[in-house]
């Protein structure tokens with residue numbers, strides 16, 4: 001299976017560029033960066049976008065802090081609207097707020113509309129973590145305009161990984177980083193490949209009752225046996241309201257991949273209130289989903305009918321969805337979902353696997369060779385599975401300082417997170433009831449106490465960094 005960090009299913013919910021909620025305001029600016037920071041032969045450049053709000057800044061303070069969000073895999077406005085904690089803390093500490101867009105996402109395209117042209121694989125050569133961190137370092141240097149200012153990096157998910165790595169590599173530029181739900185250990189040799197699936201399974205097992213994950217675990221065989229005949233394939237399409245009928249084995253696999261992706265996403269955004277982060281969803285969506293699967297279904301037809309109803313919680317909470325587009329996640333002009341796919345094919349090689357005997361997922365193994373071949377066919381890229389380990393050290397974090405790693409234990413990505421502090425300058429904050437970077441979100445009356453406490457601790461640590469500066 002291929003799990004997504006944040007962006008891949010974004011476009012199922014929103015049209016590109018259309019952000020559902022506009023709670024926070026900012027100016028949208030552009031900053032010119034070198035296409036290739038590491039070459040002295042080329043001086044080509046392009047512009048990345050960033051969001052800018054200086055309304056909180058105390059103009060009398062010559063050392064106002066900068067809160068800098070290290071943008072991740074998607075339109076930066078989407079992250080700005082879903083990271084309310086940063087805005088709340090900026091108001092309190094009177095900081096300049098900047099959200100920087102990651103190159104190759106949103107509107108920060110190095111080659112404009114031609115960026116992902118499959119006949120120009122060379123366009124993808126500058127799509128790396130290191131180039132992106134250089135973009136951010138240059139932007140901050142520009143924003144500081146020669147002054148000494150305390151800059152704090154923030155990020156959630158892959159953005160949290162970037163924030164942590166930014167502090168490790170550029171400690172002279174950022175005084176610290178809040179890395180929320182940042183799975184920097186989800187790489188080969190560092191974390192068992194089935195940990196994501198095991199955590200997701202346990203979330204589904206406990207959300208309503210254990211029949212939920214048991215039903216899902218049995219559903220794969222039921223789907224396959226139904227799809228064995230043409231009449232069954234048609235029935236499957238009707239039952240699940242699929243936009244495209246399941247015509248062959250390839251479609252069937254895509255449909256089952258889609259289901260697995262939805263389960264991971266539901267666990268990630270299992271927030272205590274309704275939200276629109278990956279899709280419009282009710283509060284505690286996994287519980288709602290599992291309500292439809294609360295009875296053990298021995299009859300395959302009944303099982304799949306219940307599963308189809310459950311899936312509606314994710315695909316059709318608004319009641320406005322016409323059909324389920326299980327083929328969409330990597331389609332055509334959808335830049336944001338394509339971006340992450342490309343990154344998994346160069347540096348972000350994250351192994352996934354599962355065993356149906358101890359998870360609700362299909363049994364699958366991690367096969368680097370097969371994965372690499374697919375990457376080459378699709379993008380002409382050859383993954384380097386140990387690149388991130390080489391550059392950022394894996395579990396060897398003893399030299400790091402001023403990083404907060406926060407993880408919700410109900411987040412499937414917490415399995416690849418830093419859960420033990422390597423020293424007393426790196427802080428680990430655990431949110432037992434937290435989903436994917438819940439702490440970065442705006443405060444809400446339904447937040448569990450562990451989230452409110454985590455935000456208080458994070459605020460205190462960040463305030464201390466600024467005071468020490």
Ligand SMILES: *[C@@H]1O[C@H](CO)[C@@H](O)[C@H](O)[C@H]1NC(C)=O
Pocket residue numbers: 023024025026027052053054055056
């Ligand atoms: C910055 O955010 C505040 C609070 O949301 C808002 O009142 C203000 O207009 C914003 N400033 C800019 C420049 O957008």
Ligand SMILES: *[C@@H]1O[C@H](CO)[C@@H](O)[C@H](O)[C@H]1NC(C)=O
Pocket residue numbers: 043044045
């Ligand atoms: C790149 O370098 C060439 C040769 O020095 C120069 O003519 C050109 O203006 C430069 N382009 C940019 C974008 O700086």
Ligand SMILES: *[C@@H]1O[C@H](CO)[C@@H](O)[C@H](O)[C@H]1NC(C)=O
Pocket residue numbers: 113114117118119120
């Ligand atoms: C991709 O690049 C080729 C070669 O330059 C060009 O002919 C084609 O129109 C481009 N495709 C798109 C979709 O822009």
Ligand SMILES: *[C@@H]1O[C@H](CO)[C@@H](O)[C@H](O)[C@H]1NC(C)=O
Pocket residue numbers: 274275276280281
């Ligand atoms: C969430 O619930 C509130 C209160 O019930 C409602 O006003 C709001 O429209 C809902 N938002 C979404 C995104 O469903």
Ligand SMILES: *[C@@H]1O[C@H](CO)[C@@H](O)[C@H](O)[C@H]1NC(C)=O
Pocket residue numbers: 209210211294295296
């Ligand atoms: C699971 O479903 C069966 C059959 O409907 C039911 O008897 C049982 O109570 C359920 N298990 C739990 C833990 O609720």
Ligand SMILES: *[C@@H]1O[C@H](CO)[C@@H](O)[C@H](O)[C@H]1NC(C)=O
Pocket residue numbers: 299300301302
């Ligand atoms: C399963 O249930 C359906 C309708 O609920 C029924 O038509 C079918 O015969 C049942 N299949 C089995 C194997 O019991």
Ligand SMILES: *[C@@H]1O[C@H](CO)[C@@H](O)[C@H](O)[C@H]1NC(C)=O
Pocket residue numbers: 240241312315316318319320321322323324
């Ligand atoms: C979504 O819900 C509406 C209203 O209940 C229904 O008409 C529609 O068929 C549903 N769409 C899907 C894909 O299930």
Ligand SMILES: *[C@@H]1O[C@H](CO)[C@@H](O)[C@H](O)[C@H]1NC(C)=O
Pocket residue numbers: 355356357363364365
């Ligand atoms: C899955 O687990 C079963 C039971 O423990 C074991 O026999 C089987 O070899 C495992 N499959 C894989 C692919 O690891």
